[in-house]
Every structure is written in structure tokens, then in C-alpha cells.
Amino acid sequence: MVEKVKLTCPFCGKECVDVVFTPSFFQAHTSRSSASGSKTSFYKTKEKHEVQSGCSNCHKSAKEIQKAFEGGKKDPEKDKKIFERLKKQGLDFTTIKTKF
Numbered sequence: 657m658v659e660k661v662k663l664t665c666p667f668c669g670k671e672c673v674d675v676v677f678t679p680s681f682f683q684a685h686t687s688r689s690s691a692s693g694s695k696t697s698f699y700k701t702k703e704k705h706e707v708q709s710g711c712s713n714c715h716k717s718a719k720e721i722q723k724a725f726e727g728g729k730k731d732p733e734k735d736k737k738i739f740e741r742l743k744k745q746g747l748d749f750t751t752i753k754t755k756f
């Protein structure tokens with residue numbers, strides 16, 4: 657379910673960042689209401705990226721890198737390059753693109 661990948665550091669451009677990628681999955685959720693009694697429904701969780709370590713090249717912290725991944729939407733060209741790199745690494749592009 658969970659896979660560990662090396663991603664490109666948004667600061668120095670080297671593949672020095674360890675990220676744990678958790679794909680989305682279905683989770684059961686039981687709800688109660690007076691009209692229909694208890695009901696179990698399933699919902700899909702969001703996939704997520706967790707930066708595990710700082711960059712070993714430029715020494716940015718994991719926190720800074722995580723922030724850059726989540727907030728780095730100002731440069732679409734750069735995003736595209738990250739997607740292409742992920743694709744080359746064999747990750748499913750369609751499940752990952754919403755997080756960047």
C-alpha cells in the first residue's frame with residue numbers, strides 16, 4: 657500500500673528527498689440516523705505525500721520541502737517536470753497530480 661520514493665528536491669533539483677506515498681483507499685464508515693438506522697458506507701481517502709527526510713544535498717528540512725511541494729503551484733512548468741519524473745519512476749501520474 658505505502659511506497660517510499662525518492663523525489664526531486666524543489667530547492668536544488670537533485671533527487672535527494674525521501675517521500676512516503678500513500679495511495680487513496682476505501683475506508684468503511686458507520687453512521688447512525690433515526691430514519692434509516694445504522695448504515696455502513698465506504699468512502700475513499702485522499703492519497704498523500706509525506707516528506708520523510710530533509711535534502712541531503714542542500715540541507716533543507718523535511719518541513720520546508722513538504723511546504724514547497726504543497727504550496728508550489730506558482731510554476732506550472734516546474735510541476736510538469738516533476739510529473740514527468742514521477743512517470744519515469746513508474747508512479748501513477750493520475751493519482752499523484754492533485755497533490756502538487
Ligand SMILES: [Zn+2]
Pocket residue numbers: 665666667668669670672711712713714715716
Ligand atoms: Zn535540495
